[in-house]
Amino acid sequence: AAAKTTTSAPKAVKATSTVDKAQVKAFKEQVEKHLRTTIGTSPEKASKLAWWQALVATVNEDIFGRLTDTQQTHAKNDTRAVHYLSAEFLMGRLTINNLTNLEKFDVAREALKEFGLDINDICEEEPDMALGNGGLGRLAACFMDSLATCNYPCVGYGIHYENGLFRQEIRAGKQVERPDSWREYGCPWEVCRPESVQNIPLGGYVEKQTAPDGSQCSVWHPSSMIKGVPWDIPVVGYRGSSVAILRLWESRSTEQFNWDVFNAGGYVDAQTEKSLAETISKVLYPNDSTEAGKELRLTQQYFFCACSLRDILRRYKRSHHNDFSEFASKIAIQLNDTHPTIAIPELMRLLIDEEGLSYEQAWDITSKSFNYTNHTLLPEALEKWPVYIFEKLLPRHLELIYEINFRFLNGPVEAKWPGNNEMKSKLSIIEEGEVRKVRMANLCVITSEHVNGVAKIHSKLVKEDLFPDYAQLWPNKFCNVTNGVTPRRWILSCNRGLAELYNDVAGKDWPLDLDKCEALKKYADKKEYQDRFMKIKHDNKVALAKTIKELCGVEVDPNALFDVQVKRLHEYKRQHLNLLYIMSLYKSLLEDPDQDIVPQVFIFGAKAAPAYTLAKDIIFAINAVGEKINNDLRIKGKLKVVFIPNYRVSLAEKIIPAADISEQISTAGYEASGTSNMKFSMNGALTLGTMDGANIEIVEQAGIENNFIFGLSVEEVQKLKPRYNPWDYYNADHDLKAVVDWLDSDFFTPGQPGALSSIKSSLLNNGDPFLVLADFASYKAAHQRAQKMFKDKAKWAKAAMINSATMGIFSSDRSIKDYATNIWTLKSQLIKK
Template sequence: MSQLTANDLKEKLKKKLITEKGVEVSTASNKDIYYALASIVNDEIMPKWYETIKRYQDKNLKQVYYLSMEFLIGRLLESNLLNSGLLNIAKEALEDLGFCSELVFAEERDAGLGNGGLGRLAACFLDSLASLYYPGHGFGIRYRYGLFEQRIIHGNQVELPDYWLKEPYPWETRKEEEAFVIQFHGKVHMFKRNDGSLEFKYENTDKVLAVPYDIPVLGYQNEVVNTLRLWSAEPVAYQEAGQEENSEFYHDLDHQHSIEQISGFLYPDDSNYEGKELRLKQQYFLVSSSIQNIIRSFKKNYRLPISRLPEKVVIQINDTHPSLAVPELMRILMDEERLDWDTAWEITTHVLAYTNHTTLSEALETWPEEMIQNLLPRIYMIIDEINERFCKSIWFDHKELRDKIPDLAVIACGRVHMARLAIVGSFSVNGVARIHTEILKKQEMKDFYTLFPNKFNNKTNGITHRRWLLQVNPKLSNVISEAIGTQWIKRPKQLISLLKYSNDKALLEKFDQVKHENKKILANYIHQQTGILVDDQSIFDVQIKRLHEYKRQLLNIFHVIYLYNELKANPNQDVTPRTFIFGAKAAPSYHLAKEIIKLINTVASIVNYDKDINGKLKVIFLENYNVSLAEKIIPAADISEQISTASKEASGTGNMKMMMNGAVTLGTMDGANIEIYDLVGENNIFIFGLNADEVLDYYQNGGYNARDIYNTDDRVRLILDQLNQGEFGIHNIEFKDIFYNILYHNDPYFVLKDFEPYLEAHELAERAYRNRTTWMNMSVTNIAYSGKFSSDQTIREYATDIWKIKQMD
């Protein structure tokens, strides 16, 4: 922990401004201050970073490497100050110098390294690894452009480039001397060595340089600094590529551009062949550079034979994107380390572990067999051999599953199935919530579970309470610490001590006051961003997450339309004012998701300006949802909307973040909602709708007809007719696609089926909210149990059950 005082920091800032920016405090901008302060924090970090790496080597510790296509780390200045023990000192120093810390922190752009929950989870895991003294590091891609910057124009989502690296990023260190060459395309020639083993040589490959950029990952006030290494794709120098500059292999500008595209965009458009191939290139680029790095580090630091790799290395595959780690590790072990197949397979299947994040079939990646064969010929040969041996093992050793081989094969019907590859090639397969894991075992991956029952296990997701409570909600954190002490900061399960105060009126009033202050802050932000005035005494009902049909933002906005219709019919009815807050991005090619965004904004444009309803309803869609925006919204939420179709949401982490900040969950029995329900009890959560078994039964056996509800429920019919007849749009065809999807595709996510129980859950929530003591008791109870969902707990379970790694002394 840093020993700097506020005065020390002020003096350092003044010097940095002069030496690095050439300005004095009196003329410095917020951006100047941001870079100067980041430079000071880096000066504090660097010696600890070096010392951490050295201690891991000296202690000969086993290390975990987390491979992920996403790391949604958000802004780092405030987080790094907090973890360095400098946050309050920095705020004091900035205030003394005449600067607002919030405006200085806002100069940092969110790192465009992720999309949603997958990337945020990876960031939380890295934070917990470092804070718990575990030797664990991340590997990802240094995308120059993030997903996209969302703008709402006339209610429509418009995608702009997210060039987050437009200005220097102060937290990264380029390590060009540690780059690796990655090879695509070309031909593979096989030779027999004198000892009878096979040798593979590559010809006319397209070489790409993977240059690492390292970002420090700070533990919470414990001197530990782990590493997030991001790879940038760059052209290989001609001499390194083994070519003369004037040869036909000359890299013209088009070729250079195609290389740089590999680390150009997060999730490039894959609606055509070129886009699909680029995504596949990205995935191999990540795993090849990372595994080459891991092998080199192992050989350098441990000086052990490669056969002992599992003793010192474990690699976690985060979702299916890095599944090519299986054949790539095999390639290196066989082709470069000269191991035979059986030995290489034994090592590979004791080093790799796989986390599954979804039950959605469209998210379980597959690639055309020919694409992999063309782009990665040697990798394809290895996958083909893995598949051949695996299918033979089923045929001879599991006769009862012979007819299931097409459903289990890694290569089937001309496609390579990445989840199957990851399962076959790893020693652990985990789901991310109890129900999700059970669905994997009993439904989606039932046959694999029959084959490998000991591989499957559950690790419920978690969030770092340091970012999502201590940092984003300091007022609430202070009230908690005043009540139960500060031990919860390092041991978040100690939040349970709040239960003894859940009926303490004086303390409940303090919690209520903090919530109201946070709501006022968000209301001011909403006014600044949208020009809309919202009632900070109203219920802040929040749904912030990726826009997808199964997450059912549509059900939410249908409820808003219903409330609006009721108020139009009876403007004087006694209702608690409500502000519905949405934040979401839709994939650029996901037409129906973009239509739902358009509908939300269209409803907002009508509801927010209708004087007949006396301001009792407001609908706010905050554009460009990201980590920094979530940090503003979550502390102010009263109701946390977690309303996915049961069985579809693997876990969710937004539910945990809002719970930890005192919001009460209104949701289905899906994902981690079930575990929240089990902890807080039925009186402290609002559960509604179909459960997972009922949903799966409808999918398998039928029996649901959306038209029956349309024909018998006049509330539903009115809403759908308003969509179909243009009442909420400029043109009569505005939302017909939503209308037809509900009625002609039989409401695939059961929006209409769950509509009435959803209304009932909201009635109960409104009734509870009117009694402030009751509501704050619910709120505090949720906070008290939220420590169970700290990512510290999740990481301890991974470390003990899967990784078998130890904390540094």
């Protein structure tokens, strides 16, 4: 509606005339050259895919030159560097982001236009690089962008999964998983580096040997070798800064093909070894914040850590030979959650068994090199590996873990709590029990110099609730680095209208210093700017409405309030709380169809882990309720519910700029930080959320009066939990009871009564572990406040602008600078051209 009442015309969104004609011409020629000489086709015959490939080849000319400059500068200066070990990097698409960071987007758009092509259309050809599950993997991708932009020497290390996170299809309302073969036809951004291949030992047994001086040593006789093949993906920093490397390891057999078996007639068996080795990097485990606990998963973790450490050692030895005294001053290693923990005993093993250092020397280096980021408090996500799996796959590593544990328990623990066996068993790396287990988080905390959480509240809980005894031993080890997101992707690339507004009010450097956006605040009361801001939002909503029509077949009105919850599906994120509210709103509309409410569109996007049945049931319920509501003429289109299938980074880039409300409704204390909450606020959505994770810091910046905060606080959740009885809430609230009971009927699933009952059952019979019913009334009240504010266009626009303008601290550049200063002691390096 705001858009329709616009009086002063907003500035044009980027005038074509500002683009340099000579640059456009040169770019056009380059694209055509690549189309002919790299791709082997002509403009007349080229498919969209071929155009995209030619575009990438053009961009790569720029990138690889800068990459070489970056690497030469770092090698020449022998700089300290950080090595970011992460099992996930959720990169999404790279084309628009790279063009933006090279400041070539406008030139490229104009050049393609001269061929009669729309750049956005061409870039739809690019598959998402979905090598991650959600927040943790996307954080790693934002961090790579910031490391490159801020010129920090770094390498990101991960796994070159053949299949990324599954592609989600929705059939008859239900999630169906399909493989995501993102590089089936090759990925033009990556380069294979055969000169840096590694061979990784696995399995076998450890033999004790007596050295000539009488000391005992261990010799590992592995049973197999896996080849690690590195693929490099250059990550371009903004505006000509450095180009960072993301190095992803692909597993292959050391023997391509077993000729002896083949010659003996075993045609199929001859392939077996090859396919077993290749299984390691075949597929990303689709679990978010829950542990897979599978042997293959540990093998994946070990495989990429072992390859990466060899790579780190190789580079270090190039300038320091076999003198390891400077190792810890040159190398910082960041463990992105516990997934790469096995790197700790692997570095110990490499230094002792292969480089000949003593245990003490190796420990000194190792314990100064590692740092650990915790991303969740959920007990099921804290990795514990059965000792028997270690015995089978990594017997020498197990031996080293026992040694680390022995020295820790009999050293610092005994000194602090003499004779206290209870404390020893609590802090031990080994969990005793029927199945003995290795507690990976304990190994991380014992070894690392720094342990950080990812938002203030989360870091406090990590220190006080998760590791309180370790905090007594080492209070200074624990710190906080609040997460951030890159403004290059999450404003500049995905919301060009808003970027243009910021250029006008804050100057063109805001993508490098997001605090500059604060300049918009002083215009937040001015109608002209409110209108311009809301027109940008409206245009984004029109574009999203089109996407929704294409993907879901549902017509939505861009003038309605767009209320969005997009994230992984998990009970603690409480999509079912949102659903219960929608049902209650629908019920009230059926009771009084003429009531004066703001038309609303509830938009969901979420993937559920394939084995998480209740999460899949919630997806089905959202679709079933949506189907009914969207087709109910009685409510006159006042309410729509859409579930956008296959939520991923490239969809987030379309959805987030179009949101009015950002649903961040986790049970307080469960969402470590959240990062979509930051992206939504930056793009002018108001948060409807709990005091959890980074929501708390968002509200600190943007003001509680500009957001809709509800629900129990962390302390209240902790207090209520032991005596919580969901039936009390169910029995006391008529509306709540009615909607929960509705789940048992076949109203939303004609002919299938009980199809949605598992949700009711989890809320009542299973004790409602995430306090959905306890927060329902307060959630409903927050929605009513939002409704009321949305009717006051000026007030809403002002709040949206203040949210967007005050998100400076959530730039991932700030997070990376915090890590560099407080954890890595790392200096940025200007790149010589």
